[in-house]
Amino acid sequence: MPELPEVETIVRGLKDRIVSKKVIKIEIKDKKVVSTKIKDLLPFTITNVTRRAKYLLFHTNTSTTLLCHLRMTGHFHYPQNKEEVQSSKKYLAATFTFHDNSTLTHNSIRRLGFLKPCTPNELHTLLQNLGPEPLIISKEEFYHRIAKYQTGKIKEKLMDQNVIVGVGNIYAQEALYQSKIHPAKRIDTITKTQFNLLHKHIQQILTHSIQLQGTSVKNYSHLAGKGGYQNHLQIYQKEQCPKGHATNTLTIAGRGTYYCPTCQK
Numbered sequence: 001m002p003e004l005p006e007v008e009t010i011v012r013g014l015k016d017r018i019v020s021k022k023v024i025k026i027e028i029k030d031k032k033v034v035s036t037k038i039k040d041l042l043p044f045t046i047t048n049v050t051r052r053a054k055y056l057l058f059h060t061n062t063s064t065t066l067l068c069h070l071r072m073t074g075h076f077h078y079p080q081n082k083e084e085v086q087s088s089k090k091y092l093a094a095t096f097t098f099h100d101n102s103t104l105t106h107n108s109i110r111r112l113g114f115l116k117p118c119t120p121n122e123l124h125t126l127l128q129n130l131g132p133e134p135l136i137i138s139k140e141e142f143y144h145r146i147a148k149y150q151t152g153k154i155k156e157k158l159m160d161q162n163v164i165v166g167v168g169n170i171y172a173q174e175a176l177y178q179s180k181i182h183p184a185k186r187i188d189t190i191t192k193t194q195f196n197l198l199h200k201h202i203q204q205i206l207t208h209s210i211q212l213q214g215t216s217v218k219n220y221s222h223l224a225g226k227g228g229y230q231n232h233l234q235i236y237q238k239e240q241c242p243k244g245h246a247t248n249t250l251t252i253a254g255r256g257t258y259y260c261p262t263c264q265k
């Protein structure tokens, strides 16, 4: 967490709030998370906020882009009243003040993410090995990119950001459940029909979750509150699948994985 729908929701929230605003002051409280080099850019205007994989990109009126990865617990606040200003001070990493006196804070509970300035070359180097976006990838490309890892386990490759981006532990489990594919299934035993089904379910689940502003389990919140997709999860952290079978768990690539031994083969 967060995965593609959560990062996309945060990006949309930021876009609505801070595009075309000029940053006039930056106070950095946590240098491990927020690079002090950002201050060298002052003053600068945010021209756009976009997403690539699980990265947030703050484009500016300079050639420098601010790159942010939230990891497990990074988040942003754009406080509107005293109460929100107070809660934005929790786990504070940095405060950005705009020309209109509004502020944006970056916060990080576990301090694993980062926010740093990148030149166009640095950005290219950091992002060049990322796989395609799951909402854009065609059925054919999805099949070809994964099928070549014949002896790999399907869930491991779904979560590999160099193969396809944005699908993390929760959505991989949901998509595999809905496609009736066992998460540890060897890739060379998966049929083309099953691949097509998986492609379809990944796109449906991610789209639905974006509509509901993501899944709020543990710490995720976007700029206006919590997401709603946690109410639609079918297998993640469930003791029973929707058909009433007892679920099982196993560890794949170091991550706990729920599956239904009856539904998923």
Ligand SMILES: [Zn+2]
Pocket (backbone or CB within 6 Å): 241, 242, 243, 244, 245, 260, 261, 262, 263, 264
């Ligand atoms: Zn089942």
